Amino acid sequence: MWFSTFLELLYPSHCVGCGIALFEESSLCTSCWNQLPKLSEYYCPICDYSLPTQHAHCDNCTDRKLHFLRALSAFRYDGLVVQLLSRFKYAGDQSLKKVMGELISHALSRESWSSLSLRAVVPVPLHPRREREREFNQARLLAQEVASRLQLPLEDLLSRIKATSTQVHSHRKERIDNLRDAFIIKKKIFKKTKLLSGNYLLVDDVLTTGSTLDECAKVLLSAGAQRVWAVTVARSYRQ
Numbered sequence: 001m002w003f004s005t006f007l008e009l010l011y012p013s014h015c016v017g018c019g020i021a022l023f024e025e026s027s028l029c030t031s032c033w034n035q036l037p038k039l040s041e042y043y044c045p046i047c048d049y050s051l052p053t054q055h056a057h058c059d060n061c062t063d064r065k066l067h068f069l070r071a072l073s074a075f076r077y078d079g080l081v082v083q084l085l086s087r088f089k090y091a092g093d094q095s096l097k098k099v100m101g102e103l104i105s106h107a108l109s110r111e112s113w114s115s116l117s118l119r120a121v122v123p124v125p126l127h128p129r130r131e132r133e134r135e136f137n138q139a140r141l142l143a144q145e146v147a148s149r150l151q152l153p154l155e156d157l158l159s160r161i162k163a164t165s166t167q168v169h170s171h172r173k174e175r176i177d178n179l180r181d182a183f184i185i186k187k188k189i190f191k192k193t194k195l196l197s198g199n200y201l202l203v204d205d206v207l208t209t210g211s212t213l214d215e216c217a218k219v220l221l222s223a224g225a226q227r228v229w230a231v232t233v234a235r236s237y238r239q
């Protein structure tokens, strides 16, 4: 008894999934961590979409030319991941920033980034109006975690100039049309450097059709970036 009280003094935290006291550094207890929805056994080598066998790309990636080389997600957009992301994003629960860092580092662990010569980490921007309403950009908070874990600079290179509908609920074609020309390179970047160079890593919370990341990657490439990768916390299996 005294021992567990002593541990609670040392680690006075609770699991952000189920609320039990934690005697370790992580934000989730082992049981909640094990409940996180894994990606499907076979997945698209470009966008992580589920596949019946591991040999081809998904229809989504075969259909069109994507501008990022690879998007890696930590988990499927389902169950506890949906709950944690909604609390983080819509309820503005900033105490979840630490667990978000732990989740996205699971995606980072799937690639050896040091060999890719990345120049910087770039958050997917929110439209300024949405950011004012929400008071923060969840992708930027995630990008800060990614930048510190990979020891890379964070560069806010993009602006969102079109407000789009809430993405998770709209259809694929609608989303792709909606997002066309939704992003630009920030004007002051051009004033400073004229052109980008090197490789970049985009960060967002959820990948659904990949259209948002694709549009952002397109803008980075057209401004001179060489190659673009992406990481997200969750991969939705709705297309």
Ligand SMILES: [Zn+2]
Binding pocket: 015, 016, 017, 018, 019, 020, 028, 029, 030, 031, 032, 033
């Ligand atoms: Zn738990």
Ligand SMILES: [Zn+2]
Binding pocket: 044, 045, 046, 047, 048, 049, 057, 058, 059, 060, 061, 062
């Ligand atoms: Zn794919």
